[in-house]
Amino acid sequence: MKVKRYEGNTVQEVLSKIKVDLGPEATILFIKERTRARLFRRGKKYVEAMASSQEDKPAYDAAKLEMIYWELKELKDSVKNIKVREEHVREEEDALYPVLRGYRQKLCEAGVETENALTVLKDFQERFTEKELRNSALLEESLIRHMARYLDVAGPISADENKIVAIVGSTGVGKTTTVAKLAAQFSLMERKRVALITIDTYRIAAVDQLKTYAEIIGIPIEVVFNPQELLVSLNRNKDKELILIDTAGSNPFDKVRMDDLRRFLGSSPNIETHLLLTMTTKPKNLLEIYNCYNIMKIHKVILTKLDESVRFGNILNLATRVNRPISYITTGQNVPDDIEVADPYNLVQLILKGREMLPEKKEGKKKGTVENYR
Numbered sequence: 001m002k003v004k005r006y007e008g009n010t011v012q013e014v015l016s017k018i019k020v021d022l023g024p025e026a027t028i029l030f031i032k033e034r035t036r037a038r039l040f041r042r043g044k045k046y047v048e049a050m051a052s053s054q055e056d057k058p059a060y061d062a063a064k065l066e067m068i069y070w071e072l073k074e075l076k077d078s079v080k081n082i083k084v085r086e087e088h089v090r091e092e093e094d095a096l097y098p099v100l101r102g103y104r105q106k107l108c109e110a111g112v113e114t115e116n117a118l119t120v121l122k123d124f125q126e127r128f129t130e131k132e133l134r135n136s137a138l139l140e141e142s143l144i145r146h147m148a149r150y151l152d153v154a155g156p157i158s159a160d161e162n163k164i165v166a167i168v169g170s171t172g173v174g175k176t177t178t179v180a181k182l183a184a185q186f187s188l189m190e191r192k193r194v195a196l197i198t199i200d201t202y203r204i205a206a207v208d209q210l211k212t213y214a215e216i217i218g219i220p221i222e223v224v225f226n227p228q229e230l231l232v233s234l235n236r237n238k239d240k241e242l243i244l245i246d247t248a249g250s251n252p253f254d255k256v257r258m259d260d261l262r263r264f265l266g267s268s269p270n271i272e273t274h275l276l277l278t279m280t281t282k283p284k285n286l287l288e289i290y291n292c293y294n295i296m297k298i299h300k301v302i303l304t305k306l307d308e309s310v311r312f313g314n315i316l317n318l319a320t321r322v323n324r325p326i327s328y329i330t331t332g333q334n335v336p337d338d339i340e341v342a343d344p345y346n347l348v349q350l351i352l353k354g355r356e357m358l359p360e361k362k363e364g365k366k367k368g369t370v371e372n373y374r
């Protein structure tokens with residue numbers, strides 16, 4: 001019984017190897033694309049096959065055994081890989097000054113991925129001697145300032161001349177509330193000329209929700225049903241300093257809805273799109289959601305519902321992967337008070353010290369309502 005294993009870069013390559021070796025009548029017992037495990041790098045893809053020659057009866061049991069062997073081998077390799085990885089992390093940790101090891105743990109407990117925590121801390125310690133850090137009364141302060149450099153922020157929306165901002169994000173992340181907060185802040189506090197447009201016509205209640213805010217704030221609102229109407233509405237509001245567009249919440253994995261949204265946002269090149277990501281979403285999903293929305297041009301990111309979160313390390317993880325600045329953070333349901341321009345220093349404090357650094361806890365802030373600002 002002759003069962004052999006073949007490897008190559010492509011299916012064609014493997015098939016021709018089999019053909020040359022076992023003849024054109026060879027039986028392919030199994031063929032599969034695999035990825036070679038590699039430490040800290042994307043594994044290289046290759047194709048693996050098992051085949052037997054025609055004169056042999058397909059030796060399925062032998063093939064199965066052989067398959068089990070290879071799968072076991074793969075498993076062993078990946079366990080080995082994990083061990084090497086752990087060893088590598090341990091070595092990196094050992095290379096940290098003892099004075100910084102507590103921060104490594106603190107960051108990881110806050111949800112910062114180990115590799116990110118180590119990168120940030122190693123980078124930090126390269127700037128100082130151990131003695132300097134040990135004796136520094138300002139160690140934490142210097143570390144916070146250092147970490148802040150990893151967080152790219154956008155600053156406030158510049159509502160100067162006909163700025164157009166669209167707010168997008170998955171269902172229920174706080175889009176309409178954020179539009180209302182921004183509208184109230186710019187219209188009532190900064191006295192800018194603001195208009196609202198909603199393209200969320202999937203639900204009647206959604207239009208009513210924004211109309212109610214527009215009435216209370218005292219600004220115009222338009223409801224549009226297609227990209228052409230959006231363009232007309234944007235042109236009609238050319239005199240406004242800021243136009244805020246509320247969009248329908250869509251499942252980011254629903255391609256039809258995402259294409260729909262992309263068409264709306266493509267109706268004018270001047271639309272600046274802010275993607276809302278809520279801090280209550282699982283860390284791994286956040287990046288997947290971001291990637292789904294990135295098929296349209298995302299300019300900035302708004303982090304919402306920080307008040308519902310316990311750990312904030314994910315802000316750093318996100319910032320290292322998402323190449324977009326954070327514009328605002330939202331910290332509650334109150335319109336207009338529970339929104340802040342993202343500040344890297346405050347965000348790092350939030351990561352290191354947790355909920356006690358949320359704005360209302362920090363400042364004992366009393367919440368206002370839109371009426372307070374009129």
Ligand SMILES: Nc1nc2c(ncn2[C@@H]2O[C@H](COP(=O)(O)OP(=O)(O)OP(=O)(O)O)[C@@H](O)[C@H]2O)c(=O)[nH]1
Nearest residue numbers: 171172173174175176177249304305330331332333
């Ligand atoms: N805790 C907390 N709740 C918030 C925040 N922002 C919005 N919410 C609440 O989240 C819920 C959904 O808010 P919406 O503004 O309607 O969310 P949306 O993204 O417009 O929802 P859809 O249009 O249905 O996709 C409401 O109960 C809001 O009050 C926030 O920063 N913190």
Ligand SMILES: [Mg+2]
Nearest residue numbers: 175176200206
């Ligand atoms: Mg909404």
